[in-house]
Amino acid sequence: MTNEQLIEQLTSANPDAVVKQGSQYPEITVAHDKMHAFMQNIKSDSSLAFDYLVCESGVDYPEFIQVVYHLESTTHQHFLVVKTNTENRETTVLDTVSDIWPTAEFHEDEIFDLLGIKFNNHPHLRRLFLDETWGFPLRKDFHDDIHVVER
C-alpha cells in the first residue's frame, strides 16, 4: 500500500485520530484510551497487517509524555508511525501492547525505567537499566547533582 492509500484508509477508519504525512512516513496520533483497540485492529486487519514492531520510544514534551511506535508490515512492506500521549505529565499511564507484539514488553520496561510511564496489564514491569534510587533521567526536568555537570 502506498503512503497516500494508507493515510486515506486510516483517516476513514479513525475519524477522531490525527493522520498526516510526516517527513518520511505516515503518522497517526491516537488518544490513549483508544490506543490498544486501534493497535489490535491494525495488526489483525489483513490489508494493513502491521506485524513487526520495529521500535518503541518515549519522548518527553512540556505538557505530556509521548510514546512513539514504529511499525512495519512484513507482508505489504509499508511503514507507519503511531503516537500516543499520556494525559499529562503527572498521570503517566498507558495500556501495554506487549500482548500484541511480545517485543514491546522490553521496550516498555525501558520506557518505564527512563521516563516513568506505567503500562497497564504489563506482565512484568521492572526497571531495566537503573536501580530504584534513580529518578527518570530522560525527563527534561531531571536533575542529578552527582552525575550531571551543568554548564
Added chain:
Amino acid sequence: MAEIIEKIVTLDEIKTDEYFVNMGPQHPSTHGVLRLLVKLEGEIVHNVEPHIGYIHSGIEKMTEALSYPQIIHLTDRMDYLSAHMNNEAVCLCIENALQVEVPERVKYIRTIFDELQRLASHQLWWCASGMDLGALTAFFYGLRDREEILDIFEETCGARLTLNYSVPGGVMFDIHPNFQRRVKAFIKNFRNKIPEYDNLLTGNIIFQNRTKGVGVLSKEDAIAFGVTGPTGRASGFSCDVRKHHPYSAYPYIKFDEKLGTDGDSFMRWKLRMDEMRESLNIIEQLIDNIPEGDYATKMKAVIKLPEGEFYQRVETARGEFGVYIVSDGKKNPYRVKFRSPGFSNLFTINHIAKGWKIADLVAIMATFDLVIPDIDR
C-alpha cells in the same frame, strides 16, 4: 552392593526442586557484562531472565547536550563491532533531514566500509562462539584474519575499532592510495580461508551435534519479537534493510538475501558463514568502480536540523539499527533514540531456551552474536 545395582532409579524419583543460578555478569560466554538469572531443574532450563544495565552509559541522555557531529562518535561505542554502520546511520539521518545529496564516491566508500566491517564482525563472532563451544583453535584463526581488515581501516582512517570515519556530508578523509590494492588482496586471501573455517567447525560432528536442532526460533516468533539480522533471517524472516530499504551504494549492486528455514543454532551459524561470502561478492562489485570526485560535500559549520522527526534504518552485522531523532530546530537534538538490534534479539532467549540444557543455552547465546554495549547503550 547387589541390592543397590538391582534398583532402577527413574527420573521421577530423583526429581529435585527448582533453583536459581546467576550466569554472569562475568561469565565468559556472556561476552561482556550480562547477567542471566536462570531457573533450573537439575540441568534443564525452565526460565531465563536477562538482567542488563551493568554498562548502561546513558548515551541517549548525553546526546541531548551534544551537537550532531558530536553524537556520531558516541554511536561507535555502542556496537563497537559495527562501528561504521552506526556512524553511517546517524550521518544518513542528518543528511536526509537536511536533504543533502552526498557524492557518489562517498556512497561507494561507505558501502565498502560497511561490508568490511561486517566481515570483521562476523570473523570475531565466528572465533568467539567457537571458543564458547569449546573449540579454542578457532579463536586464533579468526583473530589472525581479522587483523588484515583492521590494518586496512587503520591505514585509511587512523582507527581500528571505533572508526568515526563517516561525517555528515561524506567521509572524514579520502581513501588511502593503498586501499583498493589491499582490499583486493584481502578478498583473494579470505576466499581461501572460508573453506578452512568450514573444515575446522562447520563440518565437525561434535559441533554439529551441539547446534543442530538446538534453540529453534520460528519465523512467527522472530517477527513478533522483532529479531532481525542473520538471527532473524535464519528463521526465514526476510528483514535485510540493505534489500528492502537500500541506502548508500546498495541500490547499484546485485546480492542475495540469504534466508534460512530451520531457525536453529546451526542455521544461524551457517547463515553468517554464507553472509561472509556474500559480503566478499559485494565488495568485489564495488572496489574497482569507485567513482572519482569529492569525498565530502561542504556542510555548514553548525548543523541544525529542521523541526521534525527523522528515522533512519541501516543493517549492521547484528540486525536492524535505527536512529530516531526528534529535532526542535536547535543545534542539539531534542531526543535521540537508538533502536539497537541486540536489544530485541536478546529478549527472545527466554522463549527459545526453555527445556534445553544449560550448555545449550551457551550454544544459543553464541549463535545470537550479542554485543552488550549495544543492548545497554
